[in-house]
Amino acid sequence: MAKDVARPSTEVVGQEASATQKAYLALRRMIVVGELQPGEKLKIDRLRSELNTGASPIREALSLLTSDLLVERLDQRGFRAAPTSHENFVEILTLRCELEEMALRQSILNADEAWEDALVLAHHKMAREGRDDPEQFEERHKTFHMALLSNCASPILMKFCSQLYDLNIRYRYLAGNALNYQQRDVSTEHAAILEAAVDRNADLAAERLLSHYHQTGAFLNGLFTMKDPEG
Amino acid sequence: MAKDVARPSTEVVGQEASATQKAYLALRRMIVVGELQPGEKLKIDRLRSELNTGASPIREALSLLTSDLLVERLDQRGFRAAPTSHENFVEILTLRCELEEMALRQSILNADEAWEDALVLAHHKMAREGRDDPEQFEERHKTFHMALLSNCASPILMKFCSQLYDLNIRYRYLAGNALNYQQRDVSTEHAAILEAAVDRNADLAAERLLSHYHQTGAFLNGLFTMKDPEG
DNA sequence: GTCTTGGGTAATATCGATTTTTCGGGCAAT
DNA sequence: ATTGCCCGAAAAATCGATATTACCCAAGAC
Structure with a gap:
């Protein structure tokens, strides 16, 4: 289950996990450790090039993170890291x-x-x-x-x-x-x-x-x- | 301003909801009322034509439903309605x-x-x-x-x-x-x-x-x- | 007769491109 | 000087298509 934790490196090995799964783990880590700051706008394009993947996996990963309360979805305006208070x-x-x-x-x-x-x-x-x-x-x-x-x-x-x-x-x-x-x-x-x-x-x-x-x-x-x- | 977070919910369905939002609500209803039965395989194509929308909104809606525990994601075999027991x-x-x-x-x-x-x-x-x-x-x-x-x-x-x-x-x-x-x-x-x-x-x-x-x-x-x- | 193997089919995951919407600056009118 | 409007740029949402993957069935071997 939690066998291979995604590394922040740009290395892409497509055979093990799905692109969505990798993006999910990577983004979650980045938010949890604060690399992506609270309230920060999460632009698809930027993340796409940063993680070397397509837009769809990023979108899907962000959708999943929404349910973990780590990401918020702004209607028609994309995503942002959940704010803190x-x-x-x-x-x-x-x-x-x-x-x-x-x-x-x-x-x-x-x-x-x-x-x-x-x-x-x-x-x-x-x-x-x-x-x-x-x-x-x-x-x-x-x-x-x-x-x-x-x-x-x-x-x-x-x-x-x-x-x-x-x-x-x-x-x-x-x-x-x-x-x-x-x-x-x-x-x-x-x-x-x-x-x-x-x-x-x-x-x-x-x-x-x-x-x-x-x-x-x-x-x-x-x-x-x-x-x-x-x- | 910073409060208008739009998380898919049962509440107000704006006249111009996104395709994802509409698909999310429609699919959730279908699962809750049993139109889609427990354990049933949820084929993207079928749902796509049934709801008159693209594959991406369906996928995203299913991802969101996963976090509501109404849908399960099978590793690389798509989605199915959550089984009951x-x-x-x-x-x-x-x-x-x-x-x-x-x-x-x-x-x-x-x-x-x-x-x-x-x-x-x-x-x-x-x-x-x-x-x-x-x-x-x-x-x-x-x-x-x-x-x-x-x-x-x-x-x-x-x-x-x-x-x-x-x-x-x-x-x-x-x-x-x-x-x-x-x-x-x-x-x-x-x-x-x-x-x-x-x-x-x-x-x-x-x-x-x-x-x-x-x-x-x-x-x-x-x-x-x-x-x-x-x- | 049963198990294994290989090919064909179908569905999924992903990508690239198009369309729609939003954001910000500048201009004009009051 | 301020306010409201409009236009250009940018980003997101969606769509269509492709390649990869899993599943199923049939044919052959033991």
């Missing part, structure tokens, strides 16, 4: 907490060995391979958090959580990137969440997960309001 | 209850006169104009339910609820259409929900809303398992 940030954080708590509790309720194993594995990979490459860490980090929820037996809820995760990560990049984020001792928090989850203690796991998000949220919130571009 | 139905019902309760409580917490007025109006329109035209009733019914949630100050949550609403309505059409549904005395239930909402009694309103959904759900569930097409 303080309210939007708070909304995402709040929703994320509520939906993930729901999913986590359900996951733990359905707990079985396979899930437990996958969880431990995801945590291990994040802790180990993440030290060197920050980009790898981001990937593993999302995998770990999704693994926590993956046993909730609700694909739709998972989709919502995944979307909100990406939206949130975008704010993290925008606030100033993941460097200062990693200064906080998130490893300890992750380990604590994992522990509670494998112990099948739903209350404790939920409490720790929410605390994790609230701390990250408060941290970013501070940065955001400090350099609020809206005034 | 008992699990999927239960999942939608469960999620809907949880998210709508969340939104309703927040809505009531933020209650003000404007919201109250809009709510009463929506209920009145549903009760009055809905008697004659079943299709009108569906429209008003959704408007009323969304009005209940609309004050939650969370556009994303609203979007989720709206999506789940459409997915649920699809099952209602598939189970055999809205006729037998209206036999139950839903008017009374709606009135009761409205009453609790305008009284700003969150607990009571939530209880009544969920009861409303659970009854409808159980009703459809019975029909569904009885004539389960999957066997």
Whole structure:
């Protein structure tokens, strides 16, 4: 599924994924990391030449990103990167907490060995391979958090959580990137969440997960309001 | 100015909608009411001639419907209407209850006169104009339910609820259409929900809303398992 | 008789070009 | 001097066509 992450390079290998898929992944990455800034007009022609592809794949990729709330469609006037705002940030954080708590509790309720194993594995990979490459860490980090929820037996809820995760990560990049984020001792928090989850203690796991998000949220919130571009 | 974002929706269909917009609305309706059956292959050419438009608008509309979970994209084999299943139905019902309760409580917490007025109006329109035209009733019914949630100050949550609403309505059409549904005395239930909402009694309103959904759900569930097409 | 292989058919993904719409500057009228 | 209108340029939406890909059926081999 997430085997070959699209690189920003101009290299085009047409045999693996469809042009639309490649454009989708590339554009999503560019928006999430801030290469395409909030509110920026997304001109088809420019993106077309930048990604070395046709107009149709770009259009289709932008349509798909619309549903991820990363791109907005202006009727008859093309597309633009979704704008950001303080309210939007708070909304995402709040929703994320509520939906993930729901999913986590359900996951733990359905707990079985396979899930437990996958969880431990995801945590291990994040802790180990993440030290060197920050980009790898981001990937593993999302995998770990999704693994926590993956046993909730609700694909739709998972989709919502995944979307909100990406939206949130975008704010993290925008606030100033993941460097200062990693200064906080998130490893300890992750380990604590994992522990509670494998112990099948739903209350404790939920409490720790929410605390994790609230701390990250408060941290970013501070940065955001400090350099609020809206005034 | 910066607010006129045109996302395809059930709302106002401008006289000069784009071909994509028209195709999106038409296809969505066809899937929701079952003209296009679950799992059915959606051939571009056929739809193109059926809707009198080009291939590009169809493709783009199908892409948008993918994010509404009404259409699935098969890797390089085109599109098909999302399949249905008992699990999927239960999942939608469960999620809907949880998210709508969340939104309703927040809505009531933020209650003000404007919201109250809009709510009463929506209920009145549903009760009055809905008697004659079943299709009108569906429209008003959704408007009323969304009005209940609309004050939650969370556009994303609203979007989720709206999506789940459409997915649920699809099952209602598939189970055999809205006729037998209206036999139950839903008017009374709606009135009761409205009453609790305008009284700003969150607990009571939530209880009544969920009861409303659970009854409808159980009703459809019975029909569904009885004539389960999957066997 | 069943499995494999090869060709034919149909549908999709993509591209290039055309048409329609929008945006911005400049000119005229008040 | 300001406001409203018009025209040129640019961008987006759509259309028609092509090449690639997957699917299906038949023929031959084991």
